[in-house]
Amino acid sequence: MRQIIAIAALVCAATTFTNKAAAQALTTEDIKAQMVKEWERAKAYTIEYMNTMPANKYGFKAQDSIRSFAQQLLHLAGGNVFLMSNASDDAKPAWAARDLEHSAGAQSKDSVMYFVNASYDYCINAVKNSDLNKWGEKKKVFGMEQTRYAMMIKTFEHQTHHRGQTTIYIRLQGIKPPQEKLF
DSSP: OHHHHHHHHHHHHHHHHHHHHHOOOOOHHHHHHHHHHHHHHHHHHHHHHHHHSOGGGTTOOSSTTSOOHHHHHHHHHHHHHHHHHHHHOOOOOGGGGSOGGGOGGGOSHHHHHHHHHHHHHHHHHHHHTOOGGGTTOEEEETTEEEEHHHHHHHHHHHHHHHHHHHHHHHHTTTOOOOOOOOO
16 A cells, blocks of 8 residues: 555656646747737738628618727727837827728728728737837826736737627628637
């Protein structure tokens, strides 16, 4: 019996040691690289959503009092740039100063795709070019203090939220939305 207990203890110790040896700490560069990867995935996923909705349905509203499909995506694009610029201090593209959601010339599928893709490129480049030593710095946005890193995460959350809202617009057209793209 003592031999069995001794062998079991040895196996447990060896397993624990092996698991600890295999585990690796994440570096800030690893975290940054993962964030870039997530933004690239989100861009590809949003492109799938934009390509799923027919061009002649970009003006569709699920209810009269809410944004159209195009306006949801233009809001997403504006939010990407506004929020990420607060996190990064990078200059915003000239188009970001416009009220795209309410601009008649921005509502077509081609225009929406341009602005949305440009906003993702802006976010991807902002993360790639960011100084990791500044991620812990606090900034005031909407009257609340947040770290630059937290602002980057909140920017990602915002685009996910608005892309998700467009799912119902696509379903109300009798179209199946893109499959989840978690990885």
